Amino acid sequence: MRPLEDEALSMAFPWSSKTVRSRRKALTIFCCGCGQREDTLDRPLRYCSMCQVASYCSKECQKSDWPEHKPICGAAGIPKLIKSLMANPDLLVPLGGCFILAFDLIDCARCSEPLFARLDVALEPSDIFNCAKIFLGLGEGTLASRSGSKKAGKGKNYDGMLQVNAFTPITNPKRITDSHRVVWQCERAKADAAGYRANEVVLMDIFHADGQMSMTIPMQLSPGLKDLTTRDPCTIETSIQILNAYIRADRKNKMLLRAQMRPADLQVIRDAVTDPKTAPAIMLLTKISREPIYQPMYQVFVEARTAATGVVPSIPVLNLL
Numbered sequence: 001m002r003p004l005e006d007e008a009l010s011m012a013f014p015w016s017s018k019t020v021r022s023r024r025k026a027l028t029i030f031c032c033g034c035g036q037r038e039d040t041l042d043r044p045l046r047y048c049s050m051c052q053v054a055s056y057c058s059k060e061c062q063k064s065d066w067p068e069h070k071p072i073c074g075a076a077g078i079p080k081l082i083k084s085l086m087a088n089p090d091l092l093v094p095l096g097g098c099f100i101l102a103f104d105l106i107d108c109a110r111c112s113e114p115l116f117a118r119l120d121v122a123l124e125p126s127d128i129f130n131c132a133k134i135f136l137g138l139g140e141g142t143l144a145s146r147s148g149s150k151k152a153g154k155g156k157n158y159d160g161m162l163q164v165n166a167f168t169p170i171t172n173p174k175r176i177t178d179s180h181r182v183v184w185q186c187e188r189a190k191a192d193a194a195g196y197r198a199n200e201v202v203l204m205d206i207f208h209a210d211g212q213m214s215m216t217i218p219m220q221l222s223p224g225l226k227d228l229t230t231r232d233p234c235t236i237e238t239s240i241q242i243l244n245a246y247i248r249a250d251r252k253n254k255m256l257l258r259a260q261m262r263p264a265d266l267q268v269i270r271d272a273v274t275d276p277k278t279a280p281a282i283m284l285l286t287k288i289s290r291e292p293i294y295q296p297m298y299q300v301f302v303e304a305r306t307a308a309t310g311v312v313p314s315i316p317v318l319n320l321l
Helices: 015-027 059-074 078-087 088-101 128-136 178-193 223-231 234-249 265-276 281-292 292-307
Strands: 115-125 159-170 200-208 214-221 256-261
Touching: 015 078, 078 115, 078 159, 078 200, 078 214, 078 223, 088 115, 088 159, 088 200, 088 214, 088 234, 088 265, 115 128, 115 265, 115 281, 128 265, 128 292, 159 234, 159 281, 178 200, 178 214, 234 281, 234 292, 265 281, 281 292
Parallel strands: 115 200
Antiparallel strands: 115 159, 159 256, 200 214
16 A cells, blocks of 8 residues: 555545445444344334434433433534444555554454454544644635635634544453443354454444544454555555545545534644644644645644744654553
8 A cells, every 4th residue: 555646546436425325324233222233123223313323223212312422413423424434445444454454463363352443533624725724823724605605714614524643552451341342242243144254353442533422333354455455565654644545535525524624623723733732632743743745734833833942842642552
């Protein structure tokens, strides 16, 4: 695998938004209230009418889960974006590569225990120039109104896109809860029943930058993915860069990974410059320092901060293990 230009990637989307919606819906296999699997019920699960992501087997379960679901239901469709991420086949390749590299799975037999990682995501402006303006404090950039016209403002209508800021393998078995094991066992049984016994089953806790929510989603790694990782060697960092480049290049939103940004999303970008103490701000600053597309604006930031303080800025160390 090698980093590709956005222009080349924009021509490489064989999947339609209809396919992504279908695959996204298939990811939901549990009632969010009682935890029952859909295939054990005599009726399909019903979805929350507001976010179309949370699923329930009854009105009673939906009502009991509402206090927990309410804070994330209207979070700019973040749960839906996360499921869209996991429903895009092209994006599962670099994500799977991260697991293979992190846990050294190329020559390993199938694991009998869950492999677990944390994936941190955030919304950032889909226009790199807007991102640079906010990051460098040069103004609020260009906003997109609902009518499609451009106007200046305070950021309520920024066109945003989901981006992956960090992949962190979790090796401490104490971090795997009983609910994690239930999800893993269900996906393991599903893979075996479908004839994919050689597939590795892994789990991801996907966290959004606002800290209001996380989702646990299982994933299957095929032997072919291990072969691909062997043929096209890369690192976890370059795998994430490739994934983010694909999302950035999808200007027609076939991947369903674009949404309007909220003030909290913009604040994470500002915090990365002014006060990188929170995990989301540190992750974003690390990503900006690492990915080639952000290098010009990161260099401007370093030079300006060095000139102002006499000290070259450093990125705080973040420990999520």
